[in-house]
Amino acid sequence: MSSKKILDLDTIVLNDEQNEVVIIDQTLLPNELKYLHLKTLNDFWDAIYHLKVRGAPAIGIAAAYGVYLGVKNSLANTYEKFYEEFTKAKEYLASSRPTAVNLFWALDRMEKVVVNNKNKELEGIKKLLKEEADKIKEEDIWVNKSIGEYGLSLLKPGWGILTHCNAGQLATAKYGTALAPIYLGHEKGYNFKVFADETRPLLQGARLTTYELLMAGIDVTLICDNMASIVMKNGWIQAVLVGCDRVAANGDTANKIGTSGVAILAHNYGIPFYVCAPTSTIDMNCKTGNEIPIEERKPEEVTEKWFNKRMAPEGVRVYNPAFDVTDAKFITAIITEYGIAHPPFEESLKKIFEIKQQKQKNKI
Ligand code: MRU
Numbered sequence: 001m002s003s004k005k006i007l008d009l010d011t012i013v014l015n016d017e018q019n020e021v022v023i024i025d026q027t028l029l030p031n032e033l034k035y036l037h038l039k040t041l042n043d044f045w046d047a048i049y050h051l052k053v054r055g056a057p058a059i060g061i062a063a064a065y066g067v068y069l070g071v072k073n074s075l076a077n078t079y080e081k082f083y084e085e086f087t088k089a090k091e092y093l094a095s096s097r098p099t100a101v102n103l104f105w106a107l108d109r110m111e112k113v114v115v116n117n118k119n120k121e122l123e124g125i126k127k128l129l130k131e132e133a134d135k136i137k138e139e140d141i142w143v144n145k146s147i148g149e150y151g152l153s154l155l156k157p158g159w160g161i162l163t164h165c166n167a168g169q170l171a172t173a174k175y176g177t178a179l180a181p182i183y184l185g186h187e188k189g190y191n192f193k194v195f196a197d198e199t200r201p202l203l204q205g206a207r208l209t210t211y212e213l214l215m216a217g218i219d220v221t222l223i224c225d226n227m228a229s230i231v232m233k234n235g236w237i238q239a240v241l242v243g244c245d246r247v248a249a250n251g252d253t254a255n256k257i258g259t260s261g262v263a264i265l266a267h268n269y270g271i272p273f274y275v276c277a278p279t280s281t282i283d284m285n286c287k288t289g290n291e292i293p294i295e296e297r298k299p300e301e302v303t304e305k306w307f308n309k310r311m312a313p314e315g316v317r318v319y320n321p322a323f324d325v326t327d328a329k330f331i332t333a334i335i336t337e338y339g340i341a342h343p344p345f346e347e348s349l350k351k352i353f354e355i356k357q358q359k360q361k362n363k364i
Contacts, residue, residue, distance in 0.1 A: 005215070005216070006168075006169050006212045006215040006216045007169060007174060007175065007183065007216070009024065009169060009170075010022070011023065011024055011053075011058060011169065011170055011172070011173060011174075012053065012058060012061050012062055012065065012137065012173065014065050014068075014130075014133070014134070015037075016130065018037075019039060019069055019072065019073065020037045020038060020039045020069070021037075021038045021044075021062065021065045021066070021069065022035050022036070022037055022038075023035065023036050023038060023047060023052065023053045023062065024036075024053075024170065025052045026051060026052055026053065026054055026170055026208060027050060027051060027052050029170075029207050029208055029211055030207050030208070030210075030211040036052060038062075038066065038069075039069070041066060041069075041070045041089055041092055041093065044062060044063065044065075044066030044069075044070075044093060044096075045066075045092060045093060045095075045096045047062065048062060048063065048093070048096040048097055048103070049096045049097060051202065054166075054170075054171065054204070055166060055167065055168075055170065055171020055172060055176075055243070056100035056101070056102040056103075056171070056243070056244070056245045056246075056278075056280075056281050057102055057140050057143075057144075057171060057172040057173065057177070057278060057280070057281075058170070058171050058172055058173070059096075059097065059100050059102055059103050060100070060102030060103055060105060060106035060136060060140075060280065061106065061133070061136055061137045061140060061173060063093045063094075063096075063103050063106050063107055064106040064107070064109070064110055064132065064133035064136045064137075065133045065137075066089075066093050067086070067089050067090050067093055067107060067110050067129070067133075068110065068126075068129045068130050068132075068133045070085075070086075070089035070093075071085055071086050071089055071126065071129070072126055072129075072130075074122075074126075076122065077122075079118055079122065082114075082122050082125070083114060083115075086110075086111070086114050087111075090107045090110065090111060093107060094107055097295055098293040098294075098295050099245045099246060099254055099292065099293060099294060099295045099322065099323045100245040100246065100281070101245070101246040101280075101281060101282075101283045101286075102245075102278075102280050102281055105280050106136050106280075109132060109136060110129060110132055110133065113125070113128050113129055113132045114129070137173045138173075140172055140173040140174070140278070141173050141174045141175070142337070143278045143279075143280070143337040144172050144173070144174060144175035144176060144177055144180045144278070144337075145174075145175055145180065145184075146337035146338075147175075147177050147180050147181070147276050147277075147278065147335050147336065147337050148175055148180030148181045148183065148184040149181075149184060150181075150335050150336070150337075150339060150340050151178075151180060151181030151184075151241065151274065151276055151335045152181040152184050152185050152188075152190075153340075154181075154239070154272070154274065154333070154335070154340070155181060155185060155190070155192070155238075155239060156190075156238070157185075157189070157190040157191055157192075158190070158191050158192070158193075159190075159192055159193070159238040159239060160192070160193045160194075160195065160231075160236040160237045160238050161182065161192050161193070161194050161195070161237065161238070161239050161240070161241055162194075162195045162196075162197070162228060162231065162232070162237045162239075162240045162241075162262065162266075163178050163179070163182075163194060163195070163196055163197070163205070163209060163240070163241050163242060164197045164199060164205060164225075164240075164242050164255070164256060164258055164259050164262050165197070165199045165204045165205055165209070165242070165243065165255065165256035165258075165259070166199075166204040166205060166207075166208035166209045166212070167179060167241075167242065167243025167244075167276065168208065168209055168212045168213075169183075169212055170208050170212060171208075171243065176212075176243070177243045177244075177276035177277065177278060178241040178242050178243045178276045179209070179212065179213070179241075180276065181241060181276070181335075182194060182213070182218060182241070183216060183218075186216060186217070186218050191219065192218065192219065193219045193221070193236070194213055194218060194219060194220045194221070195220075195221050195223055195228075195231050195236065195237060196209040196210050196213070196220055196221070196222050196223070197223060197224075197225045197227075197228060197258065197262065198222060198223065198224050198225055199225065199256055199258060200224075200225055200257075200258070200302075201301045201302045201305065201306075201320065202301060202305070203306065204256065205222070206222055210222050225258050225261075228261075228262050228265055229265050232265055232266065232268075232269040232271060233269065237266075237269075237271055238271065238272075239271065239272050239273075239274060240262060240263070240266045240271060240272070240273045240274065241274050241276060242255050242256075242259050242262070242273075242274070242275055242276065243255060243256075243275075243276055243277075244275050244276070244277045244281050245281065245323055246281060246282075246283050246286065246292050247275065247277050247281055247282040247283065247334060247349070248283060248286040248287060248288050248289050248291065248292060248328075249282075249283075249284045249285075249286060249287055249288075249345075249346060249349060249350075250287060250288050250289075250328050250345055250346050251328030251331055251334060251341075251343065251344075251345025251346070251349065252288050252289025252290075252292070252325050252326065252327055252328050253275050253277070253289070253325065253326045253328070253331060253334070254289060254292045254294065254323045254324070254325050254326075255275070255323060255324070255326065256322070256323060257321055257322055257323055257324050258324065259323075259324060259326050260324040260325060260326040260327070260330075261324075263326040263327075263330035263331065264330055266330070267330045272332040272333070273326075273330060273331055273332050274331075274332055274333055274334075274335055275326075275331055275333075275334045275335065276335045277334050277335065277336055278336065278337055279336050279337060279338060279352065279353065279356055282334075282336070282349060282352075282353075284349070284350075284353065289325035289326075289327070289328075290325075292323075292325055294321050294322070294323050294324070294325070295321070295322040295323060296319075296320055296321055296322065297320050297321075297322050298320065299318035299320055301320055302318050302320050303316070303318060328343065328345050329343075331343070331345075334348075334349070336352050338352050338355045338356045338359065339352060339355060
C-alpha cells in the first residue's frame with residue numbers, strides 16, 4: 001500500500017505540456033498503484049469503458065479533459081471545421097458508458113464553451129476549454145466537501161455505517177461523495193465503524209473502498225454483498241451511505257448493482273438510507289428511474305474474472321447489469337452540495353436547484 005495519504009492521492013491530473021492526463025489505473029488496485037498516461041481519444045474511451053477511471057464524477061472530469069485534448073492540437077482553420085471535430089470527439093467519448101449522467105453533463109458543459117465563443121479565435125476557444133475542464137475538476141472538490149459536511153450533520157460518533165461500491169476519493173477529484181462524511185468525521189474523531197460490501201462482480205467495495213479507508217486509518221470491515229442483512233439485524237449499522245450515477249427528478253436513484261437491495265434491507269430494519277449526490281448527478285430531465293439507461297456488461301465479469309478457473313458452465317446465460325435503480329420510497333434523504341433533500345423529492349430536488357441557481361447568481 002502507498003505510504004501517501006489517500007486524500008493526497010491525485011486521481012486525475014492534466015499534464016498540458018505533455019498533452020496527457022494521468023490517472024490511477026483502478027483496475028489494478030489494491031495490488032498495484034500504477035499511473036496511466038492518457039493521450040488519445042481512444043485512450044480515454046478505453047479507460048472509461050474498462051473502469052480504469054470510474055465513479056460518476058471522475059468519469060465526467062476525465063471526459064472533459066479528454067475532449068479538450070482531443071481538439072487541442074486540431075489543425076482546423078474554420079470554426080465550422082473545429083466544431084465538427086469537437087462534436088465527433090464528444091460523441092465518441094459519450095458512447096463509453098451510458099448510466100452516469102456526469103459524463104454527458106461534463107461533455108455538454110464543454111460544448112457550451114465552444115458554442116458560446118463562436119466568434120473567438122480557435123486558439124482562444126481551446127484555452128477556454130482547458131479552463132472549463134479545470135473548473136469541472138476544481139468544483140468537484142468543494143462539492144464533495146460540502147456533501148461531506150451536510151452528510152456528517154446526520155451522523156453520530158461511533159456509528160456503524162454501511163456503504164456499497166466505491167464512492168470515495170478514487171471516484172472523484174477528492175473526498176468522494178458517500179465517503180466524504182466519513183473522511184470529515186474521521187478528522188473530528190468520530191470513530192465510525194464502516195462496513196464495505198464487496199460489490200460483485202467487479203469488487204469496487206472490496207478492492208477500492210477498503211483500500212481507501214485502511215489507508216486513511218478508518219475502521220473498516222469487508223463483507224460479501226449477501227451479508228448486509230445479518231450486519232443490519234445484528235444492530236451494527238446505524239446508517240447507509242451510498243453514491244449515485246443518476247438521480248431522477250422523483251428521487252429514484254441509479255447506483256451500482258445491489259444498491260437497491262441494500263435500500264430495501266435498510267428500510268426493513270428501520271435504518272436511514274442516504275444517497276450522496278452532487279447536483280451534477282441529478283438529471284431533472286429524467287422523470288423517474290424507468291428512464292435511466294442501465295449499462296449491461298460482459299458475462300465474463302460474472303463467470304471468470306477473479307477466479308482461477310471459470311466457475312460457471314460454458315454457455316450459461318448471464319445477466320450482468322452494472323447498476324440498479326433504488327425506488328425513491330426507500331431513500332431517507334438525498335445529500336447534495338446545496339443541502340439535504342427529503343421526500344417528496346419532486347419538490348425538494350427542485351428547491352435544491354433553485355438554491356443552486358440563486359447561489360451561482362450571487363457567486364456564493
Ligand atoms: O461502475 P462504476 O464503478 O463506475 O460504478 C460506480 C458507482 O456506482 C458509484 O457509486 C457512483 O458512480 C458514485 S461515485 C462518487
